[in-house]
Amino acid sequence: MPLPLLVLAMAAVVTASNVLVQFLLGDWLTWGALTYPFAFLVTDLANRLHGAAAARRVVLWGFGTGVLCSLVGTQVMLEFGPAVTPRVALASGLAFLSAQLLDVAVFDRLRLRAWWQAPLASTVVGSAVDTAIFFTLAFSAAIALPPSFGDVAWANDAVPFLGAGPAAPLWASLAVADWSVKLLIALAALVPFRALTRKSAAP
Numbered sequence: 001m002p003l004p005l006l007v008l009a010m011a012a013v014v015t016a017s018n019v020l021v022q023f024l025l026g027d028w029l030t031w032g033a034l035t036y037p038f039a040f041l042v043t044d045l046a047n048r049l050h051g052a053a054a055a056r057r058v059v060l061w062g063f064g065t066g067v068l069c070s071l072v073g074t075q076v077m078l079e080f081g082p083a084v085t086p087r088v089a090l091a092s093g094l095a096f097l098s099a100q101l102l103d104v105a106v107f108d109r110l111r112l113r114a115w116w117q118a119p120l121a122s123t124v125v126g127s128a129v130d131t132a133i134f135f136t137l138a139f140s141a142a143i144a145l146p147p148s149f150g151d152v153a154w155a156n157d158a159v160p161f162l163g164a165g166p167a168a169p170l171w172a173s174l175a176v177a178d179w180s181v182k183l184l185i186a187l188a189a190l191v192p193f194r195a196l197t198r199k200s201a202a203p
Helices: 003-020 038-050 052-075 086-110 117-139 170-188 190-197
Strands: 158-160 167-169
Touching: 003 038, 003 052, 038 052, 038 086, 038 117, 038 170, 038 190, 052 086, 086 117, 117 170, 117 190, 158 170, 167 170, 170 190
Parallel strands: none
Antiparallel strands: 158 167
């Protein structure tokens, strides 16, 4: 798969996720939760087929796309304010860049092991970091940012954890649900990863 096609795939995943995150899927997820994890697949494909340096370039293109989407989102006004608050934009960019670059590093470290170990391990680690950074920075009241960055009081309301457990801030349930989807998609993504890299001569 040519590198420019992977760049376009990353841009498409990031753009679609930024749009679909506006639409709820049940109590704990948005539709964007189903598309965003495929960014890790694109990064891992670039790493396997073209190497770590090329994968980092794909990540940077994805980051640039995300920044552009966030800038547009801050100008789209919904009923309760902008579609993307500065706080969410900051959290999203930092989480994406940190997690994807970590994914590249972990994959490269494991690239000579069994074919499934590098993509699975790098995606699991990257997904955990992505979820932790994004939800903590975007919604935790423990992170003090100027009020102009966005109101997070709603995300800190105490509710039963995932609807059934002890009381916890709402954003904690959102984070765990999101990470669970990332893990499921990480496993499912091994199928297209194997299919698209089976004939690759790269290590």
